[in-house]
Amino acid sequence: MLQFQLWKKLLVVMxxxxxxxxxxxxxxxxxxxxxxxFLPGKQINLGLDLQGGSHLLLRVDVDAVKQERLENTGETxxxxxxxxxxxxxxxxxxxxxxxxxxxxxxxxxxxxxxxxDLGNEYTVSNDGLTYHLxxxxxxxxxxQTRTVEQSIEIIRRRLDPEGTKEPVIQRQGLDRILVQLPGxxxxxxxxxxxGRTAKLTFQLVDMRISATEAIQRGRTPPGSVLMExxxxxxxSYVIEKRVMVSGEMLDGATATFxxxxxPAVSFTLNAxxxxxxxxxxxxxxxxxxxxxxxxxxVSAPTIQSQIFGSGQITxxxxxxxxxxxxxxxxxxALPAPLIILEERSIGPGLGADSIAAGEIAAVIGIIxxxxxxxxxxxxxxxxxxxxxxxxxxxxVAALSxxxxxxxxPGIAGIVLTMGMAVDANVLVFExxxxxxxxxxxAIAAIDSGxxxxxxxxxxxxxxxxxxxxxxxxxxSGPIKGFAVTLGIGIATSMxxxxxxxxxxIVFWVERKRPTRLVL
Amino acid sequence: xxxxxxxxxxxxxxxxxxxxxxxxxxxxxxxxxxxFAIIGLNLGIDFKGGILIEARHxxxxxxxxxxxxxxxxxxxxxxxxxxxxxxxxxxIRIQRxxxxxxxxxxxxxxxxxxxGSDYDIRRTEFVGPTVGAELAEKGILAVVCALLAIxxxxxxxxxxxxxxxxxxxxxxxxxxxxxxxxxxxxxxNLATVAAIxxxxxxxxxxxxxxxxxxxxxxRRYKSYSLRDILNKSLNETLSRTVMTSVTTLLALAAIVIFxxxxxxxxxxxxxxxxxxxxxxxxxxxxxxxxxxxxxxGDDDDxxxxxxxxxxxx
Numbered sequence: 001m002l003q004f005q006l007w008k009k010l011l012v013v014m015x016x017x018x019x020x021x022x023x024x025x026x027x028x029x030x031x032x033x034x035x036x037x038f039l040p041g042k043q044i045n046l047g048l049d050l051q052g053g054s055h056l057l058l059r060v061d062v063d064a065v066k067q068e069r070l071e072n073t074g075e076t077x078x079x080x081x082x083x084x085x086x087x088x089x090x091x092x093x094x095x096x097x098x099x100x101x102x103x104x105x106x107x108x109x110x111x112x113x114x115x116x117d118l119g120n121e122y123t124v125s126n127d128g129l130t131y132h133l134x135x136x137x138x139x140x141x142x143x144q145t146r147t148v149e150q151s152i153e154i155i156r157r158r159l160d161p162e163g164t165k166e167p168v169i170q171r172q173g174l175d176r177i178l179v180q181l182p183g184x185x186x187x188x189x190x191x192x193x194x195g196r197t198a199k200l201t202f203q204l205v206d207m208r209i210s211a212t213e214a215i216q217r218g219r220t221p222p223g224s225v226l227m228e229x230x231x232x233x234x235x236s237y238v239i240e241k242r243v244m245v246s247g248e249m250l251d252g253a254t255a256t257f258x259x260x261x262x263p264a265v266s267f268t269l270n271a272x273x274x275x276x277x278x279x280x281x282x283x284x285x286x287x288x289x290x291x292x293x294x295x296x297x298v299s300a301p302t303i304q305s306q307i308f309g310s311g312q313i314t315x316x317x318x319x320x321x322x323x324x325x326x327x328x329x330x331x332x333a334l335p336a337p338l339i340i341l342e343e344r345s346i347g348p349g350l351g352a353d354s355i356a357a358g359e360i361a362a363v364i365g366i367i368x369x370x371x372x373x374x375x376x377x378x379x380x381x382x383x384x385x386x387x388x389x390x391x392x393x394x395x396v397a398a399l400s401x402x403x404x405x406x407x408x409p410g411i412a413g414i415v416l417t418m419g420m421a422v423d424a425n426v427l428v429f430e431x432x433x434x435x436x437x438x439x440x441x442a443i444a445a446i447d448s449g450x451x452x453x454x455x456x457x458x459x460x461x462x463x464x465x466x467x468x469x470x471x472x473x474x475x476s477g478p479i480k481g482f483a484v485t486l487g488i489g490i491a492t493s494m495x496x497x498x499x500x501x502x503x504x505i506v507f508w509v510e511r512k513r514p515t516r517l518v519l
Numbered sequence: 520x521x522x523x524x525x526x527x528x529x530x531x532x533x534x535x536x537x538x539x540x541x542x543x544x545x546x547x548x549x550x551x552x553x554x555f556a557i558i559g560l561n562l563g564i565d566f567k568g569g570i571l572i573e574a575r576h577x578x579x580x581x582x583x584x585x586x587x588x589x590x591x592x593x594x595x596x597x598x599x600x601x602x603x604x605x606x607x608x609x610x611i612r613i614q615r616x617x618x619x620x621x622x623x624x625x626x627x628x629x630x631x632x633x634x635g636s637d638y639d640i641r642r643t644e645f646v647g648p649t650v651g652a653e654l655a656e657k658g659i660l661a662v663v664c665a666l667l668a669i670x671x672x673x674x675x676x677x678x679x680x681x682x683x684x685x686x687x688x689x690x691x692x693x694x695x696x697x698x699x700x701x702x703x704x705x706x707x708n709l710a711t712v713a714a715i716x717x718x719x720x721x722x723x724x725x726x727x728x729x730x731x732x733x734x735x736x737x738r739r740y741k742s743y744s745l746r747d748i749l750n751k752s753l754n755e756t757l758s759r760t761v762m763t764s765v766t767t768l769l770a771l772a773a774i775v776i777f778x779x780x781x782x783x784x785x786x787x788x789x790x791x792x793x794x795x796x797x798x799x800x801x802x803x804x805x806x807x808x809x810x811x812x813x814x815x816g817d818d819d820d821x822x823x824x825x826x827x828x829x830x831x832x
Contacts, residue, residue, distance in 0.1 A: 340624055343646075345643040347639065349639065349641055360778075361777040361778035365769065375521070376523070412778065426762045452735075456727070460728050461724070466665055467719050470665040474658070474660055476654070
């Protein structure tokens with residue numbers, strides 16, 4: 001055991017040097033990691049709980065999309081049936097199914113053709129002349145995937161319009177999205193940005209009936225709906241269902257002020273949108289049209305003249321609101337509403353305090369352990385402390401090299417590993433003591449002490465590694481960070497105890513050639 | 520002069536205490552289950568769902584009682600306020616709001632407005648009911664899987680008796696830690712689950728060290744009774760057991776005192792875990808082992824038959 005082959009010595013030295021190189025950026029780099037470009041490594045990735053930021057788990061409300069898609073399909077069917085001159089009745093969407101009845105049995109062939117043409121994401125069943133259409137499983141999954149992926153894209157454009165913030169936006173499970181946004185000063189603003197779908201449409205106001213009348217009668221003319229105003233206590237409107245222009249046709253949107261110097265959002269339409277808008281406004285001069293955002297009427301100006309490529313949205317806005325509105329309009333509408341399932345936001349101040357406290361705890365912890373080790377084992381204890389220092393350097397290096405995330409529980413994991421890292425040394429030293437007390441000479445005692453302790457060290461560390469592994473698999477966020485540091489700590493502490501301390505002892509033995517040893 | 524908390528060559532008859540510690544441990548486990556059933560755990564928002572807000576007054580100590588009045592009238596249900604770390608800091612816990620997730624977000628905004636500009640919101644955590652249930656499920660799964668994996672590993676490396684003894688000792692540690700949380704009403708959250716798994720890791724580490732020695736001594740001292748071998752193994756590893764416990768406790772004490780309020784509960788749970796883990800390795804794991812009939816190895820040891828030190832004197 002004391003014959004330490006050259007390659008092992010080289011390995012230890014190499015690992016230690018690599019450790020120092022990879023750990024160095026954390027020590028000498030500035031807060032932003034500048035000035036260390038000549039080194040291969042990067043600084044440790046700090047978790048949101050240390051650097052501040054927002055962690056949001058969102059659910060995409062796919063049910064809303066499903067309903068919308070079925071209603072659209074219902075409208076498509078209505079159009080197609082009319083085009084084919086098939087007489088039908090009772091077209092309705094209920095219980096995630098579109099149903100209708102055809103009048104004449106001889107239309108069945110044409111009806112089947114129309115349903116087939118809808119594509120293969122639906123299942124169609126019929127019961128005599130009554131037809132039912134619903135999503136099949138593959139269609140549902142495809143829609144879910146499409147909706148979630150679109151949502152991720154839109155979220156990215158909303159949260160990181162310049163592409164500089166490095167947010168993590170990941171799909172999780174079927175219909176969830178995990179958002180991790182470092183360095184957020186105002187988490188509420190983030191939630192506001194994600195809290196609206198920002199579905200913008202321009203629709204004509206139905207002048208055949210006033211809103212008051214519609215409310216009294218409890219119904220609206222066919223093809224129209226009743227909509228509330230976006231401002232509190234505002235009036236309601238009867239709006240034609242047909243959409244003139246929708247948000248997808250926007251080319252850009254910026255926050256600005258209207259002629260009365262009130263905050264407003266100006267927009268430009270793309271070519272198709274401009275054509276459509278020009279045509280409809282040209283035909284309806286003098287009529288009001290409604291600007292509708294997320295199902296509420298923002299304003300309903302009267303068309304003064306034909307409008308083509310651009311316009312302004314005015315309403316009851318503050319400057320901050322127009323900035324946010326312009327941003328979400330530019331980013332595009334979310335295909336479905338997002339529901340926040342979990343939020344963890346840490347302010348930057350708390351993160352900095354946590355790092356400071358963690359560093360103090362680590363330094364004090366190391367000093368306490370060092371004093372205790374030297375008091376217990378003297379010179380050998382000192383060697384163990386040096387190995388412990390190497391151990392910590394290696395943990396920092398491994399975290400930096402793997403770009404693993406260091407969280408606050410992760411710091412606790414490091415401090416804890418320090419306590420446990422010396423365990424491997426303690427096992428060896430105690431074993432050497434035992435061998436010495438049996439009357440063996442120094443070198444023989446050291447040799448067999450190491451030999452006997454190694455299987456124990458491996459067994460005991462591997463079992464702890466299991467606990468860390470399951471923490472990693474099942475843990476989330478900070479807990480995962482704890483598992484990573486604990487796991488890395490176990491690996492490095494085994495290495496330092498078995499290799500580094502031993503190397504020191506081998507050097508010492510080779511130079512001093514001791515015959516007697518007091519431990 | 521060396522610091523030695525344990526004198527060399529001890530010959531303590533640990534197993535003489537077996538009956539006593541068996542009763543003690545049984546009471547501890549039964550009591551923990553009882554406390555868990557009767558009092559229950561003070562579940563944090565991770566598992567129960569709800570809102571947690573940490574805020575700091577910009578200049579003065581936080582006016583907790585004043586704020587409590589202001590927040591109570593918001594009608595958000597059960598609200599608790601407590602100081603946190605320094606006197607300018609407060610921790611506000613709000614029960615899960617009726618209604619959907621939107622209602623929770625609205626409540627966070629309402630509290631933020633009430634705190635006003637004097638307070639800086641340092642942390643907001645909100646866990647919805649669905650996620651809370653999932654986190655609880657995952658936490659339980661993590662503990663159970665870790666225990667099973669450890670059991671299989673010990674079985675693989677030792678005999679099945681060792682594996683049973685180790686797993687019972689671990690279950691003893693886990694249950695009594697849960698009992699401690701029920702008794703003290705400490706908040707039981709995700710960090711606590713991490714603490715429990717770490718405790719399990721630490722405890723099994725300790726147990727394996729003793730078991731390793733038992734296995735070695737079983738091969739070496741064929742003429743000894745199992746009881747003598749177990750006692751001898753415990754005595755031989757005692758110095759290491761104490762040494763490692765003390766170093767770990769020192770590191771944990773540093774976290775409790777200097778590590779800040781967020782880590783404190785975690786470190787306190789770990790301190791308990793180190794104590795109970797050390798105790799259970801010695802008395803529960805090895806104690807149970809003494810009740811089993813263990814197959815003795817056939818392979819001869821190079822050192823031949825030796826007498827234990829405490830029988831030579």
